[in-house]
Amino acid sequence: MSLLVFAGASQFAMVQLFSDKAPTAIVVASVLFINLRHLLMATSLRAELRRLPIGGRLFAAFFLTDESFAMATGHFRRGGRSLAYYFTFAISLYVLWNLATLAGIVIGSAIGDPRRLGVDFAITATFTGIVVLAIRRPADAVIALVAALIAGSLALAGASTVAVITAGALAPLIAVFVRR
């Protein structure tokens, strides 16, 4: 599954749905919904990836995840231009993800709760830091805060599958109304 569906949140949702014996259509629809946010991410990476031929872009798309999107965006925001940065990071992540899946299959039951060590917070902290470094104008900070608040509220209200896509699509509207 990790080899074909390279999408963490979707994979966890799928495992849950499989154990609930959900029908195939429900599983696929849930995954589509969870990953709708990648439509937004791919849209925002278009400008940089336009330099690639179509085959390269289709290859890049397979490895597009929240993490590779965040790292690439941080890289471009700091003035970086190289696409090698994206490919190196994204493909390493794919290899490591599958090695870790394999390790999980083999020794999974021997490991306790990872939450105890705070390791699960590393990704959240990384994303938080990327947002801080990407902020250049006061409006950016407002947009980031509004996006986080909308997504957080939706997740608390039980709508976690649509939280990111909704907040990610709504908050940038602020920029449309702000004059430079």
Add this chain to the structure above:
Amino acid sequence: MIWPAILGSAAATYLVRSLPFVIGFRGHLPGAASRYLEALPVAIIAALVGPAVVAPAGALTRGAEPLAAALVVAVVAWRRSLLAGVIVGVVAVALLRII
């Protein structure tokens, strides 16, 4: 039952990631649209953070995650270092969860 779902999910995942790279638009974007697209990346990353901070693992936070996230913001804003922020954040959340 499981394999069709995995293959279908693989197709769905790839579809949303590749579609924007395939369909192209011509000409210039109006100012409002380009301001929207420029604000999009930061908004999406922040939107990923929101649920992880207020509702980690699906349940309302007991305070450790928001505090640690605030600490990460402070450290990164001050040191301009992602690594420093992540280390402080992970250590802080581990300690705060014990309390």
